[in-house]
Amino acid sequence: xxxxxxxxxxxxxxxxxxxxxxxxxxxxxxxxxxxxxxxxxxxxxxxxxxxxxxxxxxxxxxxxxxxxxxxxxxxxxxxxxxxxxxxxxxxxxxxxxxxxxxxxxxxxxxxxxxxxxxxxxxxxxxxxxxxxxxxxxxxxxxxxxxxxxxxxxxxxxxxxxxxxxxxxxxxxxxxxxxxxxxxxxxxxxxxxxxxxxxxxxxxxxxxxxxx
Amino acid sequence: xxxxxxxxxxxxxxxxxxxxxxxxxxxxxxxxxxxxxxxxxxxxxxxxxxxxxxxxxxxxxxxxxxxxxxxxxxxxxxxxxxxxxxxxxxxxxxxxxxxxxxxxxxxxxxxxxxxxxxxxxxxxxxxxxxxxxxxxxxxxxxxxxxxxxxxxxxxxxxxxxxxxxxxxxxxxxxxxxxxxxxxxxxxxxxxx
Amino acid sequence: xxxxxxxxxxxxxxxxxxxxxxxxxxxxxxxxxxxxxxxxxxxxxxxxxxxxxxxxxxxxxxxxxxxxxxxxxxxxxxxxxxxxxxxxxxxxxxxxxxxxxxxxxxxxxxxxxxxxxxxxxxxxxxxxxxxxxxxxxxxxxxxxxxxxxxxxxxxxxxxxxxxxxxxxxxxxxxxxxxxxxxxxxxxxxxxxxxxxxxxxxxxxxxxxxxxxxxxxxxxxxxxxxxxxxxx
Numbered sequence: 005x006x007x008x009x010x011x012x013x014x015x016x017x018x019x020x021x022x023x024x025x026x027x028x029x030x031x032x033x034x035x036x037x038x039x040x041x042x043x044x045x046x047x048x049x050x051x052x053x054x055x056x057x058x059x060x061x062x063x064x065x066x067x068x069x070x071x072x073x074x075x076x077x078x079x080x081x082x083x084x085x086x087x088x089x090x091x092x093x094x095x096x097x098x099x100x101x102x103x104x105x106x107x108x109x110x111x112x113x114x115x116x117x118x119x120x121x122x123x124x125x126x127x128x129x130x131x132x133x134x135x136x137x138x139x140x141x142x143x144x145x146x147x148x149x150x151x152x153x154x155x156x157x158x159x160x161x162x163x164x165x166x167x168x169x170x171x172x173x174x175x176x177x178x179x180x181x182x183x184x185x186x187x188x189x190x191x192x193x194x195x196x197x198x199x200x201x202x203x204x205x206x207x208x209x210x211x212x213x214x215x
Numbered sequence: 216x217x218x219x220x221x222x223x224x225x226x227x228x229x230x231x232x233x234x235x236x237x238x239x240x241x242x243x244x245x246x247x248x249x250x251x252x253x254x255x256x257x258x259x260x261x262x263x264x265x266x267x268x269x270x271x272x273x274x275x276x277x278x279x280x281x282x283x284x285x286x287x288x289x290x291x292x293x294x295x296x297x298x299x300x301x302x303x304x305x306x307x308x309x310x311x312x313x314x315x316x317x318x319x320x321x322x323x324x325x326x327x328x329x330x331x332x333x334x335x336x337x338x339x340x341x342x343x344x345x346x347x348x349x350x351x352x353x354x355x356x357x358x359x360x361x362x363x364x365x366x367x368x369x370x371x372x373x374x375x376x377x378x379x380x381x382x383x384x385x386x387x388x389x390x391x392x393x394x395x396x397x398x399x400x401x402x403x404x405x406x407x
Numbered sequence: 408x409x410x411x412x413x414x415x416x417x418x419x420x421x422x423x424x425x426x427x428x429x430x431x432x433x434x435x436x437x438x439x440x441x442x443x444x445x446x447x448x449x450x451x452x453x454x455x456x457x458x459x460x461x462x463x464x465x466x467x468x469x470x471x472x473x474x475x476x477x478x479x480x481x482x483x484x485x486x487x488x489x490x491x492x493x494x495x496x497x498x499x500x501x502x503x504x505x506x507x508x509x510x511x512x513x514x515x516x517x518x519x520x521x522x523x524x525x526x527x528x529x530x531x532x533x534x535x536x537x538x539x540x541x542x543x544x545x546x547x548x549x550x551x552x553x554x555x556x557x558x559x560x561x562x563x564x565x566x567x568x569x570x571x572x573x574x575x576x577x578x579x580x581x582x583x584x585x586x587x588x589x590x591x592x593x594x595x596x597x598x599x600x601x602x603x604x605x606x607x608x609x610x611x612x613x614x615x616x617x618x619x620x621x622x623x624x625x626x627x628x629x630x631x632x633x634x635x636x637x638x
Contacts, residue, residue, distance in 0.1 A: 031385045034241035035329040042551075068433070076426050080433050082297055082326070086290040087437035091444035093289070098451035101459050105546050108524075109336045112289050116327045118242055163551060180552050185236050186400065189393030196386040204381060217618050218520055226520070236523075286445040290437070341525060403522055404607045 013138050020142030026119045027150025027192075028199045033119040036110045037151060038188035044167050046106050047155030051148025053096065053111060057088045058120050058140040058147075062128035066136035069129045081124045082115070089115040119143060150195075157191050158182045220350040223343070227354030229402040233330050234362040235395055239355075240330030244363060245388050247321055249374075254367035255360065256314055257321060260307075262356025264299055264325050265334045269352035271295040272335035273345060292335045300326045330359055365395060457490070464501050467531035467541030468512035471503030475638055479626040485633055498623045503531075508637035510534070513627065516545065517619030521611035524548040526557075528615045532572060532624070534631050538596075539585075539616065542567035547608075554608035563602050563609065571596035572620050578628050581621055587613030 026032045033054075040050045061084050065072075072080050093111050096104050104111070114120070123143055128136040159165055162182035164172045181187045218226070233239045240261070247257045275291050304322055307315045315322070325331060334355055338348045369391055378387060464474050478488040481496035493499050500515040513532045518525050526549065531541035544558045557563055575582040583597040587610045590603040599616075601609035 031245065032242065034245065035238050038241065039238040064436075072429055072433075073425050076430055079294075079297060080429065082293055083290060083433055083437055086293045087440050090286060090289050090441050094286075094444050094448040094452065098448040098455065101455045108548070109333065109340060112336055113239075113329050113332060115289060115293055116329050116332050118324075118327050121327055178552060180550065181397070183551050184400070185238065186393045186397040188238070189389050189396055193386050193389030193393060196389060197382055200384075200386060201381045217614075222520075231523070286441055290441070 013135075016135060016139045017142035017145070020139060020144070021146040021149065024143075025146040025150060026143055027147060027154070028196060030119075031196070032122065033117045033147060034192075035113060036117065037154060038185070038192060039110050040107055041151055041155035041158055041188065042162070042183045043106075043159045043165075044152055044155045046103075047151040048148065049096075049103055050107055050110065051144070051151045053092050053107075054114050054117060054119070054147055055141065055144025057085060057092055057114055058123065058144045059137050060088045061085045061120055062123055062136045062140035063133050065124045065128040066131060066133040072129075077129065078121075078125070081121060081129075085120050085124070086115045119147060153195060154188075154191055157195075158187060161191075162187060218347065220346050223347050224350040224354035224357075225405055227351050228358040228361065229399065230405050232358040232362055232399050232402075233333065233355045234359055235392065235399045237333070238329075239333040240328050240359050243321060243324065243328055244359075244366065244392070245385060248363050248366040248388070249370045251364065251367040251371055253317060253321075254363045257318060258356070258360025258363045260303065260318065260322065261325055261328060261330065261359055262353070264296070264303055264328075265331050265352045265356040265359075266349070267299045267303075268292075268296050268331050269334050269338060269348050271299065272338065273348050276339055288339070292332060296331050296335070297326050330355065362395065366391060369395075453490070460501075463529045463543045463545060464503055464514045464531075467514055467529055467543045468503040469541075470505045470511040472506050472511075473637065474501045474503045474514070475634075476501055477634060479623060479630070483626065483629070485627070485630045487638060498619075498626065500623055500627065502634040504637040510635045512540065513634070515619050515623050517615035517617075519611045519615035519618065521547060522549050522554050522607045526608065526611040526615060528612055530567065530616050530619070532620075534627075536569070537571075537573040539567055539570040539572050539620070542612070542616070544612075549605075549608045553605050556602050556605055557608055557612055560602050563600070566593070566599045567616075569596065570599070570616075572624060574624055574628055579625050581617075581624065585613060585617040585620060 020026070024030055027037055036050055036054070041047045061081070064084050065081055068080075089112060092114070096107070096111060123140055127139055131139070156166060159167075160171060161179045164170060164176040164178050179187075182191065227233065231237055234241065234244050243257060243261070248254050272292055272295070275295060276288065279285055279288055279291060300323060303325075304315070307318075307322070334352045338351050343351055366388070370388065373387065373391075382390075461474060465471050476488040476490055476499065477485050478493060478497040478499050479485050480494070488499060498515070500513055502513055503511045505511040513534065514529055515532065516527060516529050518527045520526070524547075526547045527545040529543045529545050530539050532538070533540050542564060547555065547557070549555050549557070570585065571583065572585065573582045574580070581597075583595065585597050585599065587599040587601050587606075589606070590601050593600040599609065599613045601613075
């Protein structure tokens with residue numbers, strides 16, 4: 005890859021990971037974010053599954069971008085996304101039934117994750133396949149990062165474990181509400197608060213310079 | 216499952232509220248809930264699409280199972296939902312242009328509303344019969360509307376309050392949703 | 408992929424033929440991907456499900472070493488079942504056999520609505536004593552630390568060591584309905600002592616077992632001889 009292309013690829017990837025993080029900055033894809041992040045393992049699995057669908061769909065959409073007429077593009081994107089979600093659904097069943105039960109209906113709900121359709125429409129349909137897939141991978145990584153941060157906090161507070169490993173002694177009283185729906189809302193709200201505060205602090209420190 | 220229609224309805228409306236307990240329909244919930252006047256029509260439109268989706272999903276499922284084509288279920292459901300939303304858009308545009316304009320971009324976004332696909336998927340997973348499916352979608356839609364209206368009422372009030380700027384926007388909305396969700400937990404076990 | 412000339416600034420609306428053609432091609436490609444994924448994963452998925460099933464049946468019927476799947480047909484009679492396929496109105500159950508090929512017990516699933524979503528259980532039934540002798544939870548979404556104690560609480564699971572599931576004289580239903588009662592108030596062998604503080608989930612388990620037993624056992628009773636020996 006030429007030196008001009010390499011930084012651009014890295015930028016494409018980082019954009020989704022940090023500056024336009026789907027969970028904390030764009031606040032998209034909320035449904036699976038709150039539903040499956042009761043443990044860090046579930047969070048990573050959902051993140052990886054979504055990343056796969058994102059990259060594959062954006063790749064296919066981008067490859068077909070000059071062939072699909074404007075009028076039917078949304079319908080086409082949806083069908084493509086649904087196809088890869090079905091494939092991921094079977095893949096997870098084949099890998100681990102326990103994980104499949106834990107993630108439940110939210111595997112199939114990846115198809116209506118606003119991130120994927122949004123990326124396909126806004127980016128993949130206007131860029132060549134490699135760029136589109138790199139950007140999609142960045143978005144997926146950002147999404148996974150958001151899920152893991154959320155899942156880790158909820159698991160630590162609500163069960164006293166991280167990735168299944170007990171962190172505190174036997175006397176730890178788990179904060180069970182963190183594993184229930186209200187806890188999901190509170191923890192995500194807390195993270196958004198933290199990000200917002202951190203972003204403002206950065207803005208105050210670097211007012212003019214911004215690449 | 217041997218749940219009565221009433222139990223299914225009350226369950227979807229309160230104890231297992233689609234938004235506050237099952238985390239379905241959150242994007243519009245956070246996006247449309249800052250004004251009461253748009254929240255209620257959005258809820259009604261979504262309920263209607265959920266009902267149509269539920270009926271179509273029930274029929275589709277019977278068809279797909281009969282021909283052993285279960286692996287096409289997801290694609291079939293999502294295509295039907297996208298078509299139903301198109302239909303609703305066309306009907307609204309013709310009969311109520313003001314409402315069509317008021318809802319704006321959020322109308323086609325009902326297609327990506329997890330609640331609509333969620334209705335179809337959950338009723339299939341729980342093997343509900345026809346009556347249960349219909350009451351499930353109506354209860355779910357009513358629950359979605361209820362949560363949306365509650366949220367909008369509180370957020371409208373909050374616009375006049377002195378909220379720290381760092382918390383404004385989504386962070387505040389999520390904290391609010393958490394409190395609402397906590398209060399809805401009190402309905403657990405209602406309906407037997 | 409880029410055989411077409413650069414698109415003009417305002418692309419002309421596509422003809423119906425183009426729309427249909429594109430949708431057709433997309434549908435064909437996607438169909439291939441789905442069917443491919445389904446076929447590739449079929450063996451692994453079937454093996455996984457079979458292994459999980461055997462694990463749960465052998466847990467509720469410890470003496471078992473093998474199992475066979477049957478369906479109890481709506482009009483009466485039992486027939487061997489194709490795994491995964493249940494004719495409408497039929498009830499699926501498993502006959503577990505010991506090493507000698509004799510019937511070690513019958514296992515069946517039950518499902519009921521719990522606190523968050525469905526609670527699915529598998530119970531083991533002994534035709535000799537007409538009682539339920541084991542319970543396993545197949546899937547649940549109950550609250551960790553509270554509802555999920557149905558899986559671990561020894562006192563709760565002890566309810567299912569000799570749970571009375573006798574049929575009435577006409578063999579049309581259970582003689583006494585299996586019910587979950589408040590913690591500490593169990594008096595009869597057909598009652599289940601709820602877990603204190605987890606009433607809703609405990610009731611779901613009781614309802615799941617009762618609904619399943621009420622439907623299956625009357626159909627099974629006249630046909631027991633057909634499943635006594637390993638097929």
